[in-house]
Amino acid sequence: MPELPEVETLRRGLAHALTGRQIVKAELLKPKILSGLPGRTLLEVVGAAVVGVRRRAKYLIVDLSNGLSLVIHLSLAGQIVLENSAGEHLAGGHPVPAYGSPLPHRQTSVILDLDDDSVLYLTDIRQFAHLWIAPTDQLSEVIPEARLGVELVGPAFTAAELARRLRRRPRGKLKPLLLDQALLAGLGNIYVDESLWGARLHPLRTAGSLSDEEIGRLHAAIREVVDLALAKGVAQIVNGKAVPGATLPRIHGREGKPCPLCGQPIEKFRVVGRGTYVCPSCQRIEA
């Protein structure tokens, strides 16, 4: 699903469009999405205004004027579409159902009506997404801070910090480590592949085998791919395949297509059950 760049891009759009708006109606079509904190209902957000939209890792946080926050994790296939009164869409998350298709969709879980006649739809074709309603000062009940590593956007994510974290788990392989939210908060399957390709490192290299120079390369590659996604548009994948012509991804979902760097055909294999793409020439397992 949406990884950090997708969630951050969505956050920026929603912060602009939602801040100051009042929620005038809330419909819960699929109760399954509301997990944890029993006793809370979606009706508690009606009448409150949005005071800000934040993000931690892949969690989207909508702070309200009544001391509550909506916390959304889009998981694999969650999607948010905000439709304004002119019928224009601000959309983010999973591309299925296609942006612009009629809403609500069969798998739409939540509909929020705003006081400017815009409507927010939260849809998830796989019903894995989660929504929590919690007091803004008690979000630790919802967001598992102890299981979230360093934020990738901002000053905390340095090469030294990456090295420190990787060296704690020297026998771990790079792909599972980079997918581990307790190590780095925000990467998912696509951006891990993109980052490893950018650093010219094989997904099965062990953390302990990396030189300082290679860790520096990995840090720069992660930074570069996240920055590129935030600046030029997030990775576009539909049904596991890269969308032709999109800036990102450059390697994920492009099996058999030429490596953008050397032209060798990109190969696909499985690592911890996840489809993994490498350039066999640029990313060699031996150092």
Added chain:
DNA sequence: AACTACTCCTGGAGGC
């Protein structure tokens, strides 16, 4: 510590 397997779900693609 690190790995595998399994779970939650639906839908799109491709084979026949």
Added chain:
DNA sequence: TGCCTCCAGGAGTAGT
């Protein structure tokens, strides 16, 4: 057209 299988931008838990 139908039927089948496989796979999927996440993450928690259990078992080895």
